[in-house]
Amino acid sequence: MYAAVRFGQRHVQIFLLFTAIVVNYVAKFNVGVAVVAMTNAATTNPNFPEYNWSDMEKSYILSSFFWGNFITQFPGGYLCRRLGAKRTMFISTLGSSLLALLPPLCVNWGGWSIYCAIRVIQGLFQGFLFPCIHAHLAAWCPINERNRLGALANTGIECGTLLAMFVSGMLAASSIGWPGMFYISGGMGLIWCVAWLLLSANKPSESKFITTAELNYIDASRSSIRKKGNEDEVPPTAPVPWHAILTSLPFWALVVARSAHSWGFSTLQAEIPSYMKGVLDMDMQSNAFYSALPYLAMWCMSYVYLIVSDVLLTQNILSLTAIRKTFNTLSFWIPAMGLICIGLLENDQKIFAIVLMMISVGMNAGATIGSALNTIDLSPNHAGILMGIVNAVANVIPIITPLLVGVVVTDEHSREQWQIVFIIAAVVFALGNLFYLIFGRMELQPWDDNDHLRRKEVQNRKLAKRSDMMAYKEKPNCVFVLKMVKQNFE
Structure with missing residues (x-):
């Protein structure tokens, strides 16, 4: 058995994946601040153009990213399998970053509709991202470090969301105004693309910088879980075992869990601020500090979950299955209770509402370790394909939930109508996790290897x-x- 290499190229790859998520999430979520700054210049920097967009037009802009994003999730897994993560992630981030530079140049003559179109195409490019990230993690992570390194890379989600909410607001109010948000966001992505081209490799054996000791360590770890005579990776031209994947109950348990997470988190992220404004008379979106607090809690909690899970796993206190299911339960059921409690608060309990939202969003960070990394447990060889399917389904949810809110909440000041929305989200959270507890698995599936179809x-x-x-x-x-x-x- 080869000795572990403490620091090496696999950690460089994880840092590149972390920063990839950060730059893409900043470009994805800065729209919330951008729309406010572009339609109400007095709240940021009045020296830049202001546009008179209706609430419906602003809603189209906010949701347009997801119209394109869910379309390319599934093709993203297949494209990553054919071209490799290096080229596919480069195309994804380069396209998203170049598009991030366009709104200040195009909105003056194209209005809200051109901004909406840019967001749709940006979503198409970013749809390739997560299938590639999971495929890259499967290729580079030794088995005993997979949970730690995978979770570390995915903390970019919380970091990127926090930066998009907080730093974007500061940039919009600065001397460079709201156009500066787009230029800096796009510039960050382009710098990342250069670093990715220079330092990344599809797999350890292709890296120009990896040491022989680290290569042997990774290969030995990956081979240890495969059956004798079946240690090779599945080649890109090998057929995907579609029937086995689509009839796998552990895979569908993951789909249900990630869809339930998408429903609950989109309610926490998009609807709670509207509820606080309409019912509690508290406009969180106008206060960058209050807006960023829940995501700061989420980013901090992601490291708490990471450290605790690593200790439990390395000390053999809990199995990987127990850790994933326990953390997923905490990240689903505590926010479910938080949603119901928030709906019961009175107007004079605003601080308590903020605390509850921080707890709910913060605890939800455990879903990364709880279920998001489960694709690699089930099938390292097909992790990109699995993530493409899972994300394609889950990314439809943020399109559906606002429509449901629009049907249920006809009066934004009605506490009873909002309570219905929160109860539905809490039930989805609870049942989704229950299904995952019963049917979820963290073992390598028989259809992962290259000989499955022959057998x-x-x-x-x-x-x-x-x-x-x-x-x-x-x-x-x-x-x-x-x-x-x-x-x-x-």
Whole structure:
């Protein structure tokens, strides 16, 4: 057994994945601050253009990213498998970053509709991101470090969201105004693209900087869980075992869990501020500090979850299965209770509302370790494909939840109508996690390896031969005899 290398190229790859998520999430979520600054210049810097967009037009801009994003999630997994994570992630981030530079140049003549179109195309490019991230994690992470390194890379989600909410507001109020948000966001992405081209590699064996000791350590770790004679990676041209994937109950448990998370988190992120403004008479979106607090709590809690899970796993206190299911339960059921409690607060309990939102959003950070990394547990070889399917389904949810809120909440000042929205989200949170607890698995699935389809074909032929034998015993004739002879020579 090869000794572990304390620091090496795998950690460089994790840092690149972390920063990839950060720059893409800043470009994704700075729209909330941008729309406010572009339609109400007095709240930021009045020296820049202001646009008179209706609430419906602003809603189109806010949701347009997801129209494109869910379309390319599934193709993203397939494209990553064919081209490799290096090229696919470069295309994804480069396209998103170049588009991030365009709104200040285009909105003056194209209005809200051109901004909306830019966001749709930006969503299309970013749809490739997470399938590639999970495929890259599967290629680079030793088995015993997979939970730690995967969770560390995914903390970019919380960091990127926090920067988008807080730093974007500061930039909009600065001397460079709201156009500066777009230029800095796009510039960060372009700088990342250069670093990615220079330092990344699809797998350890392709890296120009990796040491022999680290390469042997990673290869030995990855090979230790594979069956004898089946240690090679699945080549990009090998067929994907679609039937086995789509009939796998552990895979569907993951789909249900991630969809439930998407429903609950989109309610926490998008609807709680509207509730606080309408019912509690507290406009969180106008206060950058209050807006950023829940995401600061989420970023801090992501490291708490990471450290605790690493200690529990390395000290053999809990198994990976127990850790994933426990953390997923905490990140689903505590926010579910928080949603119901927030709906019961009175106007004079604003501080308590902020504390509850911080707890709910912060505890939700455990979903990364709880279920987001489960694709790599099930199938390292097909992690990109699995993540593409999971994210394609989960990214439809942020389009559906605002529509449901629009149907249920006809009066934004009605506490009872908002309580219905929160109860629905809490039930989805609770049932989604319950399904995951019962049917979720953290073991390598038999359809991961390259020989799955061949074994399935042999099994089918044996079953056909057995069926023919039974038929021959019931009614023997020359046709059956010739068929059995032919099969014996195949």
